[in-house]
Amino acid sequence: MAPSRNGVQGRFLALLASLFLLAAVTTAAAIPAPAADQSPALDTRSLFNIALPILPCFKPTVRKEWSKLTSKEKKAYTAAVMCLANKPSIAKSIPAAVHRYDDFTGVHNMQTPDIHFVGHFLPWHRYYLWAYEKALKEECGYKGTQPYWDWTKDAETMPGKSMSQFDIFSGVDGFGGNGPWVETTPEQNWMGINDRTGGGCVTDGPFVNMTLNVGPGADYSTRNPHCLIRDFAPEKFKDNVGQDTINEVIQHKKYEDFAWRLEGLPGWSMKNFHGGGHFGVGGLLGSMGDSNNSPNDPVFYLHHANIDRIWTQWQEKNLIPRILDMGGPIKAFDYSNQRAGNVTLAFKIGLNELAPEIPIAAVMYTRGPMLCYKYE
Numbered sequence: 048m049a050p051s052r053n054g055v056q057g058r059f060l061a062l063l064a065s066l067f068l069l070a071a072v073t074t075a076a077a078i079p080a081p082a083a084d085q086s087p088a089l090d091t092r093s094l095f096n097i098a099l100p101i102l103p104c105f106k107p108t109v110r111k112e113w114s115k116l117t118s119k120e121k122k123a124y125t126a127a128v129m130c131l132a133n134k135p136s137i138a139k140s141i142p143a144a145v146h147r148y149d150d151f152t153g154v155h156n157m158q159t160p161d162i163h164f165v166g167h168f169l170p171w172h173r174y175y176l177w178a179y180e181k182a183l184k185e186e187c188g189y190k191g192t193q194p195y196w197d198w199t200k201d202a203e204t205m206p207g208k209s210m211s212q213f214d215i216f217s218g219v220d221g222f223g224g225n226g227p228w229v230e231t232t233p234e235q236n237w238m239g240i241n242d243r244t245g246g247g248c249v250t251d252g253p254f255v256n257m258t259l260n261v262g263p264g265a266d267y268s269t270r271n272p273h274c275l276i277r278d279f280a281p282e283k284f285k286d287n288v289g290q291d292t293i294n295e296v297i298q299h300k301k302y303e304d305f306a307w308r309l310e311g312l313p314g315w316s317m318k319n320f321h322g323g324g325h326f327g328v329g330g331l332l333g334s335m336g337d338s339n340n341s342p343n344d345p346v347f348y349l350h351h352a353n354i355d356r357i358w359t360q361w362q363e364k365n366l367i368p369r370i371l372d373m374g375g376p377i378k379a380f381d382y383s384n385q386r387a388g389n390v391t392l393a394f395k396i397g398l399n400e401l402a403p404e405i406p407i408a409a410v411m412y413t414r415g416p417m418l419c420y421k422y423e
């Protein structure tokens with residue numbers, strides 16, 4: 048199929064954008080840097096590295112919605128995930144990790160205090176997803192792309208449908224369903240997740256026998272073999288992942304405001320689809336609700352792919368300025384910059400042994416040569 052006019056225009060605009068970026072970075076480099084810790088000197092090579100990633104690629108791969116995949120494609124994806132859980136760990140920085148799947152959870156666990164409620168929350172998770180998809184393809188022979196879960200569509204079918212009836216939680220060609228009910232005391236339920244319905248090990252689907260070794264909590268050094276746990280909280284899910292929340296987030300014009308509203312604040316003072324997905328699936332006791340170790344639930348990657356897709360949609364509303372727009376605190380919750388400054392395109396993000404450190408600029412544009420993907 049011939050590239051659409053929009054596609055060609057988009058590539059042209061991105062090319063222009065990369066020139067703007069180069070100019071912007073060069074200008075910034077000419078101004079004496081403040082004594083801030085996050086202003087690495089930019090040599091010609093790093094300038095090139097920053098400009099190059101937003102030159103458009105020509106054949107982006109297409110990430111699809113879970114329910115649009117054929118049953119065969121769905122099974123190929125979950126089989127590749129299980130393949131990672133059967134390959135030995137390579138991440139020396141994560142002593143608790145036994146297999147490659149643990150490596151990913153472990154890196155997220157270790158970096159949790161530095162990658163949430165910061166400006167680079169979105170770029171870091173975009174990079175993380177990319178590394179995960181790459182591992183599925185290169186180490187497990189997965190031929191497809193990273194799918195996403197458009198929860199808004201599922202939420203619209205509630206309460207007629209229960210969460211267990213969603214395509215994604217199918218025990219036949221999905222991720223399996225809820226865990227059985229586990230009683231808790233009101234004191235345990237400090238997050239106020241009163242609509243929780245499960246709390247035990249997942250009993251059907253491809254991950255029934257998956258052994259996870261990282262978590263719970265912030266410890267990534269002690270091996271703790273355990274199962275995948277779900278604790279569906281249907282009210283939290285339905286109330287937070289609707290189109291109304293997306294509209295509220297996406298209306299912001301500056302990245303800093305958009306990203307701040309997207310992450311929201313811990314608790315339920317404002318509707319929040321990131322938290323709605325995590326706690327709607329993980330509830331109080333489930334893997335998805337454990338902030339350090341939420342990637343222990345393979346559904347994490349589809350939830351975050353949808354968040355990445357929303358960022359992409361926001362960027363595409365005004366491509367050039369928005370693939371150059373970065374900001375927000377370096378330190379968690381430091382929205383008034385009391386402890387440090389804001390992140391910039393040159394700010395480095397890393398994934399321990401999973402992938403090299405890169406400047407945020409490298410992941411700003413999903414159709415650049417490194418990422419080279421788009422959402423259907």
Ligand SMILES: [Cu+2]
Nearest residue numbers: 155162163172
């Ligand atoms: Cu995270």
